[in-house]
Amino acid sequence: MAHALILACGNPLRGDDAVALQIADTLQIGHSWPDMKVEAAHQLLPEMAEAISEAEIVIFIDASATAAPGSVLFEPILPSHLTPETFTHDLNPRALLALAQALYGKSPAHAFTLNVGAESFELREGLSETVSASIPEAVHTILEYLTHHFSLARYKTPTLIA
Amino acid sequence: MGQKIVIDPVTRLEGHGKITLQLDDQGEVSEAYFHVTQLRGFEKFCEGRPFYEMPNLMARICGICPVSHLIASAKACDALLAVRIPPVAKRLRQMMNLAQIVQSHALSFFYLSSPDLLLGMDSEVAKRNLFGVMEANPELGLGGVRLRQFGQQIIELLGGKRIHPGWIVPGGVNEPLSADKRDRILKMVPEALAATRQSLTWFKRIIENHREEIRTFANFPSLFMGLVSPDERLAFYEGDIRFTDARGKILADKLDPARYSDYIGEAVEPYSYMKFPYYKPMGYPKGIYRVGPLARLNLVDRCGTPLADQECAEFRQLERGAVLSSFHYHYARLIEILFSIERIETILNEPDILSPHIRASASLNELEGVGVAEAPRGTLIHHYHVNEEGLMTSANLIIATGHNNLAMNRGILQAAKHFVRGKELNEGMLNRVEAVIRCFDPCLSCSTHAMGKMPLIVELRAPDGALLNELRRN
Numbered sequence: 001m002a003h004a005l006i007l008a009c010g011n012p013l014r015g016d017d018a019v020a021l022q023i024a025d026t027l028q029i030g031h032s033w034p035d036m037k038v039e040a041a042h043q044l045l046p047e048m049a050e051a052i053s054e055a056e057i058v059i060f061i062d063a064s065a066t067a068a069p070g071s072v073l074f075e076p077i078l079p080s081h082l083t084p085e086t087f088t089h090d091l092n093p094r095a096l097l098a099l100a101q102a103l104y105g106k107s108p109a110h111a112f113t114l115n116v117g118a119e120s121f122e123l124r125e126g127l128s129e130t131v132s133a134s135i136p137e138a139v140h141t142i143l144e145y146l147t148h149h150f151s152l153a154r155y156k157t158p159t160l161i162a
Numbered sequence: 163m164g165q166k167i168v169i170d171p172v173t174r175l176e177g178h179g180k181i182t183l184q185l186d187d188q189g190e191v192s193e194a195y196f197h198v199t200q201l202r203g204f205e206k207f208c209e210g211r212p213f214y215e216m217p218n219l220m221a222r223i224c225g226i227c228p229v230s231h232l233i234a235s236a237k238a239c240d241a242l243l244a245v246r247i248p249p250v251a252k253r254l255r256q257m258m259n260l261a262q263i264v265q266s267h268a269l270s271f272f273y274l275s276s277p278d279l280l281l282g283m284d285s286e287v288a289k290r291n292l293f294g295v296m297e298a299n300p301e302l303g304l305g306g307v308r309l310r311q312f313g314q315q316i317i318e319l320l321g322g323k324r325i326h327p328g329w330i331v332p333g334g335v336n337e338p339l340s341a342d343k344r345d346r347i348l349k350m351v352p353e354a355l356a357a358t359r360q361s362l363t364w365f366k367r368i369i370e371n372h373r374e375e376i377r378t379f380a381n382f383p384s385l386f387m388g389l390v391s392p393d394e395r396l397a398f399y400e401g402d403i404r405f406t407d408a409r410g411k412i413l414a415d416k417l418d419p420a421r422y423s424d425y426i427g428e429a430v431e432p433y434s435y436m437k438f439p440y441y442k443p444m445g446y447p448k449g450i451y452r453v454g455p456l457a458r459l460n461l462v463d464r465c466g467t468p469l470a471d472q473e474c475a476e477f478r479q480l481e482r483g484a485v486l487s488s489f490h491y492h493y494a495r496l497i498e499i500l501f502s503i504e505r506i507e508t509i510l511n512e513p514d515i516l517s518p519h520i521r522a523s524a525s526l527n528e529l530e531g532v533g534v535a536e537a538p539r540g541t542l543i544h545h546y547h548v549n550e551e552g553l554m555t556s557a558n559l560i561i562a563t564g565h566n567n568l569a570m571n572r573g574i575l576q577a578a579k580h581f582v583r584g585k586e587l588n589e590g591m592l593n594r595v596e597a598v599i600r601c602f603d604p605c606l607s608c609s610t611h612a613m614g615k616m617p618l619i620v621e622l623r624a625p626d627g628a629l630l631n632e633l634r635r636n
Contacts, residue, residue: 046273046292047311102296103304 003035004146005055005108007093009044009062016069016118016131020061023116023138031143035150044091046099053104057149059112059142060093063131067117070130072137074114074145079107110149114138181595181620182433183578185630191582194575196567196599197434205557213242213526213548218328220544220559224605226269229262229317230537232330233399234544237533239332241420242548244527250517251334256399257509258320258330259535260502263398264354265313266538267455267495270603271361272306275492278597279368283375284590302364305357309499312354316506319343334521344510351507355469358500362473365496372489378580379598380488380573383408385441385451386460387565389419389536395466396458396501398536404461405441405451409483414443419534422543426560438567439560450572453540453565454602455494460484467508470501488573488601495603526552537562539603563604573598592620 008024010017024040039051044060052058060077067073079101080094093113100107116138119128184193204223208216217235221228233255240247247255277290280298289297296303320339321327329335369376385408389401403417403425417425429438429446441449451457459478464471474497480490509515526548533544540562547556577598581591622631 046307047314049307050311099292099296102293103300103307 003055003150004037004057004059005051006036006038006059006061006142007044007048007052008038008040009042009060010040011042013123013125015120015122015124016116016127017063017121018125019063019116019118019127019131019135019138022127022132023061023114023135023142026135026139027142031139033146036146044093044096046091046096049096049100049103052096052108053100053106055108057110057112057146058097058108059114059145060096061114061116061138061142063118063121064115065118065121067115069117069119069128070134071117072114072134072141073117074112074141077111077113079111112145114142181574181599182623183574183582183595183620184623184625186625189583191575191578194571194578195433196571196574205559208554208557211554213239213531213546213552213554214332216544216546216554216557217330217332221328223559226605227262227266227537227539229258229321229327229330230535230542231544232327233259233535234533234537234542236330236332237400237535238531238544238546239533240522241531241533242526242528242546242552243332243522243524245333245522245524247334247522248517248519250338250514251520251522252399253509253512253515254320254335254339254520255330257506258317258327259398260506260509261313261316261320263313263502263538264499265310265317266603267499268306268309268313270538270600271492271495271499272303272309274603275597275600276302276306278593278600279365279372279492282371283593283597287589290593299364302361305361308357309354309361312350312503315350316347319347331521333523336521338518338520339516341516344515348507348510351503354503355500358496358503359469362496362500365493366476369493374580375594375597376487376489378577379594379601380569380576381486382572382576383486384569384572385413385444385449386457386484387441387451387453388458388461388541389534390415390461391466393466394462395464396462396470396498398502400535403534403541406461406484408486410460411483419541419543420532422532422534422545422560428560428564434567436567437560437564439565440568447568450568451565452488452569453562454491454538455498456485456488456491457540458536459494459497465497465501467501467504469504470497473497473500488569488598491601491603526550539563539605540565561605563602566602566604570599570602570604573601595620 006024006027008020010020012018012021021040024038028038077094079098097107097111116131116134119130180197182195183191186192208219216239217232220231220235223231273292276295281289281294292303317327321329329337386406387403389397390404391397391401403419404415405413407413425442427440427442427446429440431438440446441451459474465474477493477497529548531546535542542562543560545558546554549555574595577595581594621629623629
């Protein structure tokens with residue numbers, strides 16, 4: 001059972017949409033912790049509800065089309081039944097929390113979204129400079145929250161990427 | 163003055179489509195058109211690329227059934243290499259294809275269609291989703307999620323990831339199956355089988371509630387087409403092409419899939435980017451045929467596994483000849499899930515399944531290659547031409563949804579004539595017209611090789627083309 005589940009969502013071929021995937025990579029490579037599970041995906045899916053239901057904390061990472069480019073927004077969220085019809089292309093974190101509750105009878109006590117404002121979703125690989133520069137802050141935000149929550153001294157101090 | 167209804171966008175589909183219903187002077191539906199309004203152009207932009215890139219590139223056509231494109235493309239590349247792939251590689255490819263059948267059918271049945279089947283076509287729109295299913299029948303909802311998970315986990319275990327796995331390559335697969343992975347998959351089988359059988363029992367119980375839909379949802383005589391194995395069973399990976407007629411009689415058999423252009427023609431219509439394939443000997447549009455789960459079960463007398471065979475026999479009792487109502491695509495889908503799980507278990511228990519001999523190597527030996535397999539929605543054809551350097555000079559793809567294009571259009575007309583009355587549209591009418599299309603589970607992104615969000619629109623138009631009413635869902 002993962003205490004903290006980090007779900008990163010994005011498309012590596014759509015410019016800044018890949019920012020969540022890069023944050024996930026940074027977390028996995030530089031900050032491994034047995035109680036933290038990091039998963040990267042193109043999109044959120046109903047099948048993720050089971051893993052979510054078993055976590056104590058879940059953090060959904062994604063690029064934002066509306067936030068200021070490079071800004072990092074970390075916000076608590078609650079389950080919501082206001083869902084799309086299809087459950088295939090546009091499932092959102094709040095609906096997924098509600099689905100975990102409906103399917104498995106439980107959902108994480110603490111749920112957050114971490115959104116990074118994107119500059120461009122054009123068809124290309126690689127992030128814009130502005131968004132790339134925001135990765136250390138995003139990683140730091142997540143680790144700081146987890147460290148605080150679990151009071152784990154064994155975390156490494158996040159290394160800022162030049 | 164006649165009028166026209168437009169449904170735009172059609173919802174709970176994999177793709178972006180629009181329906182136009184033309185009314186006559188009496189206010190009755192006289193014509194129906196299903197427009198596929200997106201264009202992607204994979205056939206064009208692969209030109210000039212090396213052929214060995216094709217399996218990975220073509221898999222990007224779809225995020226739901228990338229494995230089908232991967233398989234058809236790899237088979238076309240096998241033909242370019244002129245190799246016979248190792249038997250175990252074939253089994254492993256088959257297993258991944260079956261896993262995809264399970265996950266894609268589960269998505270169609272449980273996520274997209276079960277709300278209508280369980281809650282009713284006229285139920286509250288806000289409830290017609292997986293939450294509504296969970297509230298009304300938690301076991302059904304959870305079973306659906308489990309089945310999709312089952313298929314996706316197998317794809318992930320074999321290919322390294324759920325979407326766009328790169329494990330299937332020209333000449334075979336690039337990594338043998340490990341004992342650990344085999345055992346992990348086998349462990350999941352009993353729960354998947356139980357969920358499927360439970361869902362079939364439930365479906366057979368509620369089927370009587372949908373008599374009107376069974377009667378009016380694309381229920382008409384047509385041909386059926388698909389692959390059949392040499393021993394007359396369901397064939398998803400390889401086989402010969404068979405056409406049967408509406409009475410269930412074999413019209414053409416043991417056709418070489420690579421020579422598809424001898425018997426399949428492709429027409430175009432100005433209102434859609436999706437082509438209109440037809441059976442050439444009967445001409446266009448008389449050569450209308452259907453593919454996919456309903457067609458596949460109409461083509462064979464048995465599936466080839468014990469539980470699925472029992473269900474197939476019961477299914478074939480629905481009608482004297484072929485089962486004609488497209489509503490029964492749902493039923494057929496559940497039987498194919500059952501078959502796929504049983505077959506996966508059989509393959510995993512074969513003694514040589516962990517063999518390391520999984521790939522044949524060769525350089526380019528042919529300048530033309532065709533790969534054909536059964537995708538969840540029907541027969542999928544990839545046809546490539548390359549130059550002496552192995553660079554693609556042309557590609558033609560015939561996608562399952564395309565084969566069903568004529569039948570979907572005719573089905574929409576049939577349902578609209580029955581359910582749509584006059585200028586006033588209500589949600590239930592609209593949902594039934596959409597639900598006809600959902601029976602076919604069309605993947606519009608595949609059929610036009612398109613990308614993007616996938617809503618649907620319905621328009622009501624007068625005979626002079628004037629727009630009278632429009633319903634739009636995003």
